[in-house]
Amino acid sequence: MSSLDSQRFVNRSLLSVLAITVCSMAITKKSATSYRCSECGWTAIKWVGRCGECQAWGTVAEVGAVIARTPPATVIEQPAVPIGSVDLLASAAVPTGVGEFDRVLGGGLVPGSVVLVAGEPGIGKSTLLLDVSARVARAGVRALYVSGEESAGQVRSRAERIDAVAPELYLASETDLATVLAQIDAVSPSLLVVDSVQTVASSSIEGAAGNVSQVREVAASIISVAKKRGIAVLLIGHVTKDGSIAGPRTLEHLVDVVIQFEGERHSRLRLVRAVKNRFGATDEVGCFDLTDEGILGLPDPSGLFLSHGDRVAGSCVTVALEGRRPLVTEVQSLLVKGNGGSPRRTVSGIESARVAMILAVLTSRVRLPLGDHDSYISTVGGAQLREPAADLAVALAVASASLDRPLAKGVVAFGEVGLSGEVRPVGGVERRIAEAARIGFDHAIVPAGSLRRDRIPSGVKVTEADHLFRALAVITG
Known part of the structure; x- marks a missing residue:
């Protein structure tokens, strides 16, 4: 073979290798x-120090290189059907027997649904869900x-009580996911309660139980089983110091219902x-x-937030919409003459910023002498007034x-108070008046x-x- 033929052979070989490389890169890149x-x-x-979605610092990490290949043919087990032929009975809510809990859920528990119940420690989450489990079990389910937090003996003791x-x-009483x-x-239940999701680990x-990876894996595994078998799941979750649900934010997106337990530790009232x-x-x-006997539903809780003594100065009733x-x-x-210096403002059950604004309006617009008085303002029964409709009552x-x-x-009385002293409209006026009339106001x-006027109850x-002066005429005559 001449040198020219040898050179041509080498060139053809190089072209073949290059073609094979290009084809491989086209198939797998x-x-x-x-x-x-x-x-x-x-x-x-690219890496960033702060997440662009949840704004958390230091949570963005490298996932790694991913090899993209041509996916194999997928076998469809459940083909798509017309939406009109979907069975509605399969997703019908089943009452739990606890009326107030069913009210929040929308009628009861849906088979295959996953509910996350969050709240502070000792607020009553375990007691409520144990009662719900027992009522469902008595119905034959x-x-x-x-x-994962208590032994079987501790839970049995609470159940007896x-x-x-x-x-x-x-x-x-288990903490291992498997x-x-x-x-x-082994049990094949129709209702599963996990207390709590942060104590179970895979x-x-x-990592230890409760970290981001563990909570995500535990929740995903339980949700997968619930969807496949049609099991209604109640997950108890912890909260952080600021009251938000502990764990990754994806946990809230994975579940179907997120329920928040609220209430003061020293008050008997609990809001769900x-x-x-x-x-x-x-x-x-x-x-x-x-x-002491458990947690009981209150279909008519209004009486808890009213005093039952004689009428005294410094008291006003409002109707809040929860x-x-x-x-x-x-x-x-309660107003007390101060001893000089800055007056004290003590508030319970109402936002302190709104109370400070109302006191400023009363001092500036109505000319009430409040600058040298200590102010103590509170709700009865541990109620929490968050909406501006309580301004007029305050x-x-x-x-x-x-x-x-x-x-x-x-x-x-109810209405929002502006900085100029005007009383602004609020929503649900008819419902508020009807509820007050039912109580006896x-x-x-x-x-x-x-x-x-045609919607005002008789009597x-x-x-x-339209202004605080008009409202204060009820007091001054």
């Missing part, structure tokens, strides 16, 4: 390294209660509200009374204490132009006020 947030799952093509022992209620899944296989994931609900509204609130539920609540005020309570004149019996002070006098 390497994608760029990506970065993902461990809190919410947000992804980016098998329930499994998995406790609140009368939550039922033949179809099974109990297991063991929990094995318990589900041996296949590094839905923060997220795929099966119902998120403006319903359930009221419970925490007693979601769609009106609650009659009393606001009390203003009237403070004015009543300043003038030392009690409001007439049967007076209720016969005189309502409301914002001007906020209701129709109720309505005073429309």
